[in-house]
Amino acid sequence: MAPESPKKSDISKYLDPKTLTKIGNLDIKARLIVEGYISGLHKSPYHGFSVEFAEHREYTPGDDLKHLDWKVLGKTDRLYIKQYEEETNLRSYILLDTSESMKYASPGNISKLEYASYIAASLAYLLIRQQDSVGMVLFDNAIKKFIPASSSPAHLRLLLHELTQIVPEQRTDVGTIFHDLAERIKRKGLVIILSDLFDDPEKILFGMQHFRHKRHEVILCQILDDFEIRFPFENMTLFEGYEGWQELLCDPRALRKGYLEEYESFTEKLKRGCRNNKIDYVPVNTKNPLDVVLSAYLSNRLGSKFK
Amino acid sequence: MFAWLSAFFSNPALLAGTATGAIPIVIHLLNKQRFKRTWWAAMHWLWASMKKSHRRLRIEQLILLLLRVLIMILLALALARPALQEGMGLLGGRASVHRVIVLDNSYSMGLQVGGTTLFQKAKDLAEKLVEDLSPGDEVDLLLINSAAEDPRLASATKYQELIRDIKAAKLSDGTTHIPRGIAAGCGLIKDRDSKNVRKEIIVLTDRTRSAWEIGAQPRKLDASEEKDIADVLANPKLTPKIWVVRLDGGSVSENLAVSGLEIEEKVVTQGVETQFVATIRNMGTDPARRVPVQFYVDGEQAGREEVELVESIKPGTVSFRHTFMEPGSHHVRVELNPDVLAPDDSAFLALDVEDQIKVLCVDGEQRSEANMSEMDFFRQAISPSRAQEFNAGKVPLSPEVISDGAFPDVNLDDYRLVVLGNVALIPKEKVAVLEQYVRRGGSLWWWLGYRVDAALYNQELASVLPCRLGDLIGTGDADSREFEALDDKAIDHPSLARLYNNKDLALSSLHVYRRFKLLPKEAEADQNRVRTVLSYPSGDPAAVEMSLGEGRVVLFGTTADKAWTNWPTKSHYLLLVNMLALHLIQPEYQARNRMVGEPFAYKLRREQFGLVRREGLKLSDPDGEPLSMDIETESQRALGRPTRRAGIYSAEVPTDQGLKNIHFAANRSVEEESDLDTIEDAEIVSRIPAAKGDQPEQARLFESELTREHVEFLGADFGTVQEALKKHKSGKEIWRWLILAVLALLVAESILAMRFGNPNR
Structure with a gap:
């Protein structure tokens, strides 16, 4: 018998990245995120994705009436819901940027990498639970780890283990990597990219186009720290750059406008490029709860089902 | 730098x-x-x-x-x-100024230099200083001299009026007192208290030393003047910049001055030759020989003498003799030929010529027999019939003898001297009248005798006695060999100068058989007013004199007649009483001879008082300008304002016989102002402290908080002054x-x- 799920309000708190840091085990974290997320939905999300009937279940209030088995109702005058076998042929790849810039965390926040790791873990958990196969790629300016997709529960443990072993150190070179990966992932599937995308937007979009060319569905998650989005520094500051950038001493107030313009123009370019290439672009602020990406994933899935 | x-x-x-x-x-x-350092992605x-x-x-x-x-x-x-300077184009400007021009019009400024006087030069400079001002500036003009009652001539923003006033300003006959001029300027600045205005005091004076110090004594400021200076210095907004512009009269080689005019005998009598002594000083550097001195009586020339003045400063004297034939008020003048400093070339004197001086003798022991009354000998000694015997000339003493019983009803105003001999008692009210009489200038002479009770005198008459009476000493027996003689050697009373060392008139032949011991008064203040006239070899005083108010009291410890002495039988007695009587009688004209700056006083007789109060007293100054005199009820006299001009003043006093002409004379302080000895700027500076709290290198020139940083000395041409003013700050403050x-x-x-x-x- 499955362990009794924690109450909705209790479990949804695990969507808060700060709360999650207190939990050591990534496995549990992933589970909590997913459970927490699901408990917040009005209906079971992973019912109805599959096409093959699996079994009947007694109707409970809240179930969608479109899944009601009218035939059984006619025969037995009882309310039964049809349940389906889930699709198992979805191959997903989680591409996780482990470059040095992902280490950045503003005071009181978790680092972008940690945040991305939680997302990766929870996605992997969710996917494997749905018996989809999931693979993972860790990269910086090269592919550091390529774990082919699989749907076995043991595979989940492998993925989670890999996520705990990441040491960020190199520069990002997203464009080249995406071309490589587009070639290496043969079967069409879902590609989820978790990165701060600190690279030339043209190159990034070019890589995306390659994925699309290979008929992959792509969810592009740009993970940024709140400070990187708002640039709220006040005092004279010496900014020491990751990834070999030269340090800069400046009055941040004076540069804020220019910085925010740069940020806007970058994301605008990215957004437009993604829209043109039918790519889901998901901007993520590490300050916010983790469910944004999960929602993006689910809406992507739903969208692809009803295309 | x-x-x-x-x-x-x-x-x-x-x-x-x-x-x-x-x-x-x-x-x-x-x-x-x-x-701050931060890692940044x-x-x-x-x-x-x-x-x-x-x-x-x-x-x-x-x-x-x-x-x-x-x-x-x-x-x-x-x-x-x-501050923006003038002449800085559009930006230039000037702050408003409150300028106090202190113009020295003491008579030493009358020194003739190059065809004009220093005073005229100073006036020209003052005019330019007024013309130099701009609309909105304030200016005050002070005329500084000891003669001026109110030194403030004018203060106006209407400069043309002020320039007219400057042109009209006259030399005074007063002396200079520069520290006082500065203090007056400070007082004016304090009173005006103009806001946001630069304060300037410009003193225009000459280079005389006497403007700063007199006889090596620095000019003093009174407390209120020192306070005026201290107050403006304490407030930076009020603190003025002070320039002393000193006009140079150069070295004066010939300057003579009449420094005094006196009468040998105080009491001037009708028909008797009077000797006048004029003192002439040579204030220049060159010797003056055969200096003509003119003598005028009542405006008419009455004599001419010459005097040799070889040494500088040292005075020479000239005597003139004149016999007045008319009693009443007269005036005399001594005059030199005008020199570079004209004002000090004359001196004036107002005097009264008496036909008779009434003396009241109060006899306490009146008898019908000849020479038996107490005052008989005394009356004869001072009476005109005996005056030929007195070699000093005719003395118009006119004695009148009354009994002590009649004394209370007598009007003392008619008499210049009251002599009381052996009077037992005086009513209390009369004692008060007597005191008032002496205080107003009358004189009192006490003789004692057997009717006198020492205790009663000490108790009732203390206010009009110069000493206390002690025990009776001696037997009173003329035949006995016990007597005391007067001490020859202890004579130092000025009235008895002729007796001093005169062997023919040895006082030791004057014997006393009985006397009251004279004891000093207890109060120290009384002792200061008292002096011994005659004394015995034992040191006991024989006669004591006291000044009381404007009059004098003398007391002899023995009798006026032969009862207790052998005096009336000696010729000394005649001399002694006449000399002492003349000493005691105060000529009324003394209060009518004053220095410039001092007020005149005129004692009114009782019967005049009412008339004068009703009709007033018309005084006119040497220029004929009318002046008023105040009537003082308590002292029954007319008191004038401080005099401004030197010369003869006259007044018409109403009397029973109609208007009577009275003269007054005001003289210049020649010692102070005619001395044209100069003091150098450097010396003045060295005698002013460099900074507050410092002591100057030499003796302080005047006691005030003024320091060198406040005062600057300048030469007298307008260019220098203008330059200094500009340098100080002619700009408009732009803070x-x-x-x-x-x-x-x-x-x-x-x-x-x-x-x-x-x-x-």
Whole structure:
């Protein structure tokens, strides 16, 4: 018998990245995120994705009436819901940027990498639970780890283990990597990219186009720290750059406008490029709860089902 | 080295504050050193922003830095209180001025130099100083001399009126007192208390030493004058800059002055030759030979003498003799030929010629037999019939003898001397009248005798007695060999000078058989007014004199007749009583001879008082200008204002017989003002403290808080004075504008700093 799920309000708190840091085990974290997320939905999300009937279940209030088995109702005058076998042929790849810039965390926040790791873990958990196969790629300016997709529960443990072993150190070179990966992932599937995308937007979009060319569905998650989005520094500051950038001493107030313009123009370019290439672009602020990406994933899935 | 800065700034030392302009730069540099460190991932956006705004940022920072530096510098400049100079084009301007011109019109300014007087030169300079002013300035003119009642001539912003006043200003007959002039200027500045106006005192005077010190004694200021100076110095807004402009009269070789005119005998009598003595001083450097001296009586020339004045300053005397045939008020004048300093070439004297001087003798022991009454001998000694025997000439003493019983009803105003002999008692009310009589200038002479009770006298008459009476000494028996003689050697009373060392008139032959012991009064103040006239070899006083008010009282411890002495039988007695009587009688005209600056007084007789109160007393000065005199009820006299002009004044006094002409004379203080000895600027400076609390190198010239930084000495040409005035500060103070600019810059700086720092702009 499955362990009794924690109450909705209790479990949804695990969507808060700060709360999650207190939990050591990534496995549990992933589970909590997913459970927490699901408990917040009005209906079971992973019912109805599959096409093959699996079994009947007694109707409970809240179930969608479109899944009601009218035939059984006619025969037995009882309310039964049809349940389906889930699709198992979805191959997903989680591409996780482990470059040095992902280490950045503003005071009181978790680092972008940690945040991305939680997302990766929870996605992997969710996917494997749905018996989809999931693979993972860790990269910086090269592919550091390529774990082919699989749907076995043991595979989940492998993925989670890999996520705990990441040491960020190199520069990002997203464009080249995406071309490589587009070639290496043969079967069409879902590609989820978790990165701060600190690279030339043209190159990034070019890589995306390659994925699309290979008929992959792509969810592009740009993970940024709140400070990187708002640039709220006040005092004279010496900014020491990751990834070999030269340090800069400046009055941040004076540069804020220019910085925010740069940020806007970058994301605008990215957004437009993604829209043109039918790519889901998901901007993520590490300050916010983790469910944004999960929602993006689910809406992507739903969208692809009803295309 | 930076003295020129003081022409542009009130507080040039505060200019050092402009160095604070470096503060914003230092802060800027320090800020560059103080920063936080942080690791940062999105460096590409930061660098892109940096490259884009680098130039703009540099300009913004520079603007802010410049503003801050400017604020500090302007603030320091404002504190240094700069002034725009005239002639600086549109920017130029001048602050309003309150200028006090102190014009010395003491008579030493009448010195003739190059066809004009120093005073005329000073007036020209004063005019230019007034013309030099601009609309909105204030100016006061003070005429400084000891003669002026109110030194303030005019204060006006209507300069033309003031210039007219300056042109009309006359030399006075008073003396100079420069510290007092400065104090008066300070007082005026304090009273006016003009806001935001520079204060200036310009003293125009000569170079005489007497303006600063008299006989090596510095000129004194009274407490209120010292306070006036201290008050303006204590308040920087009131503190004036003082210039003493000293006009040079050069070295004076020939300057003679009449320094005195006196009568040998105080009491001048009708028909008797009177001797006048004029003192002439040579105030110049050259010897003066055969100096003609003119003598005038009642305006008519009455004599001419010559005098040799070889040594400088040392006085020479000239005597004139004149017999007045008419009783009443007369005046005399002594005059030299005019020299470079004309005012001091004459001296004046007003006097009364008496036909008779009434003496009241109160006899306490009146008898019908000849020479048996108490006052018989005394009356004969001073009476005119015996006067031929007195070699000093005719003395118009006119004695009148009454009994002590009649005394209370007598009007004492008719008599110049009251002699009381062996009077047992005087009613209390009469004692008060007697005291008042003496205080107003009357004289009193006491003889004692057997009717006198010492205790009663001490109790009832203490106020009009010069001493207390003690025990009776001696037997009173003329035949006995017990007597006391007067002491020859102890004579030092001025009235008895002729008896001194005169063997023919040895006082030791005057014997006393009985006397009261004379004891000094207990109160110390009384003792100071008392002196011994005659004494015995034992040291006991035989006669004591006391001054009381304007009159005198003398007391002999024995009798006026032969009862207790052998005096009436000796010729000495005649001499003694006449000399003493003349000494006691105060000529009334003395209060009518005064120095310039002092007031005249005229004693009114009882019967005149009412008339004068009703009709007033018309006094006219030497120029014929009418002056008023106040009537003092208590002392029953007319008191004038301080005199301004030297010369003969006259008044018409109403009497029972109609108007009577009375003369007054005012003389210049020749010792003070005619001495044209100069004092150098350097000496004056060395006798003023360099700074507050310091002691000058030499004896202080005057006691006040004035220091060298307040006073500057200048030569007398207008160019020098104008230059000095300009140097002081003829500019318009602009610190308010600077403060406004600082405030505006502060606002601009805040707005710009906010704007430059705002990321959302």
